[in-house]
Amino acid sequence: MTPSRTAFAAILGKDLRAELRTLQSLPAMALFAVTSFVIFRFGLNRTSLSGGLAAGVLWATLLFAAVLGINRLFVAEREEGGFDAIRLAPIDRSVLFTAKVAALIVYLLVLELIAVPIFAVFFLNSARALPPLAMVLVLADIGLAATGTLISSMAVNSRARDLLVPLVLLPLVVPLMIAATAASEPLLLLGGVSYHRFGTWLMVLGLYDLIFALLGYAVFDFLLED
Amino acid sequence: MYGKGLRPLSIATVVSFAISLSLVFFYAPIEADQGFLQKIFYLHVPLAIVSLCGFVVAGIFAVLHLRRDDPRWDAYSYVAIHISVIFAVGGLITGSIWAKGSWGHWWVWNEPTLVSFLIVFLLYATYYPFRYAIEDRQRQARYASVFAITAGAFVPLNFLAVRMSASLVHPRVFATAEGGLPGSMKLTFLASIISMALLWTTLVKFELSAKSAQGQLKRLRRALDAPSGPPSSRIAPEVH
Numbered sequence: 001m002t003p004s005r006t007a008f009a010a011i012l013g014k015d016l017r018a019e020l021r022t023l024q025s026l027p028a029m030a031l032f033a034v035t036s037f038v039i040f041r042f043g044l045n046r047t048s049l050s051g052g053l054a055a056g057v058l059w060a061t062l063l064f065a066a067v068l069g070i071n072r073l074f075v076a077e078r079e080e081g082g083f084d085a086i087r088l089a090p091i092d093r094s095v096l097f098t099a100k101v102a103a104l105i106v107y108l109l110v111l112e113l114i115a116v117p118i119f120a121v122f123f124l125n126s127a128r129a130l131p132p133l134a135m136v137l138v139l140a141d142i143g144l145a146a147t148g149t150l151i152s153s154m155a156v157n158s159r160a161r162d163l164l165v166p167l168v169l170l171p172l173v174v175p176l177m178i179a180a181t182a183a184s185e186p187l188l189l190l191g192g193v194s195y196h197r198f199g200t201w202l203m204v205l206g207l208y209d210l211i212f213a214l215l216g217y218a219v220f221d222f223l224l225e226d
Numbered sequence: 227m228y229g230k231g232l233r234p235l236s237i238a239t240v241v242s243f244a245i246s247l248s249l250v251f252f253y254a255p256i257e258a259d260q261g262f263l264q265k266i267f268y269l270h271v272p273l274a275i276v277s278l279c280g281f282v283v284a285g286i287f288a289v290l291h292l293r294r295d296d297p298r299w300d301a302y303s304y305v306a307i308h309i310s311v312i313f314a315v316g317g318l319i320t321g322s323i324w325a326k327g328s329w330g331h332w333w334v335w336n337e338p339t340l341v342s343f344l345i346v347f348l349l350y351a352t353y354y355p356f357r358y359a360i361e362d363r364q365r366q367a368r369y370a371s372v373f374a375i376t377a378g379a380f381v382p383l384n385f386l387a388v389r390m391s392a393s394l395v396h397p398r399v400f401a402t403a404e405g406g407l408p409g410s411m412k413l414t415f416l417a418s419i420i421s422m423a424l425l426w427t428t429l430v431k432f433e434l435s436a437k438s439a440q441g442q443l444k445r446l447r448r449a450l451d452a453p454s455g456p457p458s459s460r461i462a463p464e465v466h
Contacts, residue, residue: 171349175387
């Protein structure tokens with residue numbers, strides 16, 4: 001039995017290398033996010049956003065951009081027989097879950113590295129909100145990656161692949177989005193950064209991350225059986 | 227097979243509904259603030275609570291399915307979700323009527339209990355397209371169980387997140403440490419919730435026996451068409 005840490009590093013490395021060489025998901029996600037910001041810029045017809053509106057625009061865009069990446073997360077495994085290979089390999093199968101979650105977190109972080117500065121340039125008057133916002137982003141990414149990986153691994157084996165991910169994922173991440181927007185809203189206020197109930201919402205995000213990461217880890221075995 | 231005990235259960239449901247409804251209309255006092263309209267409380271709240279409990283129970287059935295690898299538990303889980311979704315629709319409609327009557331609006335967006343219930347309902351509404359998008363039967367059952375477990379864990383978490391985000395307009399009937407309801411109302415409410423839970427159980431049992439009869443019929447037809455094969459001894463209701 002290969003130790004889990006080696007298997008984890010191998011799968012994560014494989015995913016990141018494949019993404020780097022094919023550039024299948026990330027450019028599309030980033031482009032989608034930037035285009036959405038442009039649409040919001042003209043749709044809302046405002047030069048700057050603040051508070052709840054800014055948080056809503058940011059999170060709606062990031063969520064839909066993330067769905068693009070989540071849709072494609074297991075496509076290579078499905079089409080090139082990666083699932084069979086994992087089943088045959090002498091490793092703990094849950095490693096595939098943790099490695100995919102890690103890969104998705106990396107994608108989301110790269111996406112946010114591109115999209116959030118552009119969002120700040122387009123809509124924000126100052127960059128002071130960005131450091132605390134980074135904490136919210138990281139915590140939300142973990143939850144989004146855990147639920148996204150779980151749903152994506154199921155959707156990829158179904159008939160309505162691209163349909164199922166947004167359909168099932170969106171209601172499932174509503175609590176996460178509530179907590180993320182509520183935590184970001186006071187940060188993006190026009191009058192300056194406020195930390196109203198910031199810690200509480202970070203705790204809700206952490207709780208969500210914990211529950212769905214553990215849940216995904218526990219049930220992932222059953223999704224790989226054949 | 228699944229029809230066993232259905233008759234006494236149905237009779238118990240009818241009797242308990244007769245008792246609880248007569249309690250609602252003849253025993254429970256008319257509420258001073260909302261008048262007769264408040265009676266919908268005895269229908270709306272049990273519907274919502276029983277459907278939420280049904281979702282959690284479906285998650286527990288799904289855990290048993292994954293653990294024991296017995297297709298019967300998957301059928302239980304499916305039917306429990308099915309009936310709970312119907313109850314949830316009832317809860318949403320009665321809740322809307324009550325909201326229109328007492329708050330003046332069909333829907334109030336800053337009301338956490340309503341919104342979180344709607345989100346839970348939307349999530350479970352995706353159970354059907356999700357389940358039937360998977361062709362392989364065993365895989366379908368397994369994935370549906372994973373969905374039921376995930377969504378079952380989601381129910382309490384969702385209520386926590388939504389409740390924290392909004393004001394508290396919804397009547398916190400039991401939150402105010404025994405001071406919320408007078409005894410006669412509490413008794414009536416208890417009777418209503420018991421009768422509603424009995425109705426849920428009866429419907430689940432009924433649906434299960436109907437599904438299993440359907441499955442058996444299909445199997446018999448298949449056996450008639452091809453008399454060579456031995457009839458399957460597995461009696462799991464079909465949920466396709």
